[in-house]
Amino acid sequence: xxxxxxxxxxxxxxxxxxxxxxxxxxxxxxxxxxxxxxxxxxxxxxxxxxxxxxxxxxxxxxxxxxxxxxxxxxxxxxxxxxxxxxxxxxxxxxxxxxxxxxxxxxxxxxxxxxxxxxxxxxxxxxxxxxxxxxxxxxxxxxxxxxxxxxxxxxxxxxxxxxxxxxxxxxxxxxxxxxxxxxxxxxxxxxxxxxxxxxxxxxxxxxxxxxxxxxxxxxxxxxxxxxxxxxxxxxxxxxxxxxxxxxxxxxxxxxxxxxxxxxxxxxxxxxxxxxxxxxxxxxxxxxxxxxxxxxxxxxxxxxxxxxxxxxxxxxxxxxxxxxxxxxxxxxxxxxxxxxxxxxxxxxxxxxxxxxxxxxxxxxxxxxxxxxxxxxxxxxxxxxxxxxxxxxxxxxxxxxxxxxxxxxxxxxxxxxxxxxx
Numbered sequence: 089x090x091x092x093x094x095x096x097x098x099x100x101x102x103x104x105x106x107x108x109x110x111x112x113x114x115x116x117x118x119x120x121x122x123x124x125x126x127x128x129x130x131x132x133x134x135x136x137x138x139x140x141x142x143x144x145x146x147x148x149x150x151x152x153x154x155x156x157x158x159x160x161x162x163x164x165x166x167x168x169x170x171x172x173x174x175x176x177x178x179x180x181x182x183x184x185x186x187x188x189x190x191x192x193x194x195x196x197x198x199x200x201x202x203x204x205x206x207x208x209x210x211x212x213x214x215x216x217x218x219x220x221x222x223x224x225x226x227x228x229x230x231x232x233x234x235x236x237x238x239x240x241x242x243x244x245x246x247x248x249x250x251x252x253x254x255x256x257x258x259x260x261x262x263x264x265x266x267x268x269x270x271x272x273x274x275x276x277x278x279x280x281x282x283x284x285x286x287x288x289x290x291x292x293x294x295x296x297x298x299x300x301x302x303x304x305x306x307x308x309x310x311x312x313x314x315x316x317x318x319x320x321x322x323x324x325x326x327x328x329x330x331x332x333x334x335x336x337x338x339x340x341x342x343x344x345x346x347x348x349x350x351x352x353x354x355x356x357x358x359x360x361x362x363x364x365x366x367x368x369x370x371x372x373x374x375x376x377x378x379x380x381x382x383x384x385x386x387x388x389x390x391x392x393x394x395x396x397x398x399x400x401x402x403x404x405x406x407x408x409x410x411x412x413x414x415x416x417x418x419x420x421x422x423x424x425x426x427x428x429x430x431x432x433x434x435x436x437x438x439x440x441x442x443x444x445x446x447x448x449x450x451x452x453x454x455x456x457x458x459x460x461x462x463x464x465x466x467x468x469x470x471x472x473x474x475x476x477x478x479x480x481x482x483x484x485x486x487x488x489x490x491x492x493x494x495x496x497x498x499x500x501x502x503x504x505x506x507x
Contacts, residue, residue: 185215197221220298265295267434268377268496270345277301279344282371284336285326285351286312292319305343307336326351329363341373349381352416365423372499378424379496384417384435390489392482398475405461417493424497431497437489 193199199222203212206226216224273279279302283292286306296304296316306312307322315321328334346368352360372378391399417435424431462472482488 185211185218194219194222199223201225202227220300265291265298266345266347266379266496267432267494268345268379268498270377273344274299274302279303280342281305281345281347282307282338282343284346284348284368286310286321289315289319289321291347291349305338329367334363335367336371338371340370341376342371344373344376346372346376346378348379350383352380352382352420360419360423365427369427369499374499374502376499377496378429378499379494380420381492381494382416382420384491384493390486392479392486392488394475394478395482395486395488398479402461417491417495420493420495424495428500429497430500431495433493433495435491435493437491 190199197219201215201222201224203209203224203226206212206228209226209228212224212226216222270279274281277299281295281302281304283289283304283306286292286308287310289306289308289312292304292306293316296302296319300316300318302318304319305322306319307324307326309323309325311323312321322337324337329336352364355364368378417433421431421433458469458472461467462469467475
């Protein structure tokens with residue numbers, strides 16, 4: 089297997105210890121996801137890439153004198169330079185999607201734009217993504233497929249499955265940023281969203297861009313400097329909450345939606361029951377939604393021998409800390425039930441060759457617990473990573489798979505007597 093004999097002996101010694109004890113379980117369900125719409129009113133016409141408009145001889149262009157337009161005043165001069173600059177390396181000559189002074193009204197929304205001779209519709213696609221509150225029309229001989237909008241009669245039924253689907257090849261298991269039925273209020277704006285343990289803040293960055301009229305907050309020990317205007321960051325060691333029975337630094341009933349990913353698997357069950365979940369309940373508004381996505385810890389039968397030894401050792405070490413990886417899904421379901429949430433859950437078994445998230449979740453889990461394994465096992469830091477490299481290889485060699493769980497629930501509403 090490419091590891092030293094001494095490390096193999098340590099693995100065998102760890103495997104033979106009597107503290108290794110875990111169980112597995114299998115579940116699988118399926119969820120359906122739908123897309124999002126846009127809004128509008130007014131009219132501006134732009135023409136680009138139209139053959140009739142570019143029917144000019146190159147020599148005549150070179151010999152042509154171009155008059156410079158004088159700006160009427162400083163305000164007009166600044167406005168004429170308004171345009172959305174590319175965020176990538178596209179070879180657009182003017183480094184912008186347009187030069188007309190319409191940036192401000194595009195941001196406000198409610199205007200109509202026509203692209204004549206739109207061709208592949210790249211300009212339309214980019215502009216409609218940047219300015220989702222305006223309406224775009226393209227005209228060309230080339231036909232473009234557009235997804236049909238759901239019938240209004242089906243809106244109530246579909247609302248429970250609303251989520252924004254990825255428009256690229258990101259390996260997100262559920263093909264959505266969330267499963268909670270909050271798409272409509274996110275589009276309307278003015279709601280508060282919290283991402284607990286936001287890490288690299290990728291989820292926050294994407295969501296805040298898609299829904300610019302809602303407010304987002306991230307909390308993590310990692311400090312983030314550059315954020316969109318509708319995102320704020322709170323730097324805090326969340327583990328202090330579990331250790332010292334502290335509270336999240338937020339007011340009661342502050343958030344409409346709380347998102348958590350790969351967080352509960354690192355916590356002792358007692359902390360989840362006594363501290364974390366009750367305080368999440370405290371800061372969530374009545375009728376608000378809590379959504380959790382975790383690696384369930386379920387060991388499926390297609391792991392290699394080194395991986396099994398490694399996981400056995402990890403589970404036994406964590407059990408001494410009061411942490412149970414295998415029962416993460418069961419623990420969360422119990423927590424949602426105990427707090428009277430109306431909740432839904434979805435288990436997915438995913439193979440490494442089907443989606444990158446499986447391998448990433450698996451590997452990141454073990455990296456997160458490195459300090460525990462090194463402290464309670466005979467492995468040095470170097471041996472730990474040597475072992476993790478072997479686990480990485482076996483993941484592909486044995487076509488390994490993992491079980492993930494996403495649970496989302498609604499906090500009960502407050503009801504008052506009406507007189």
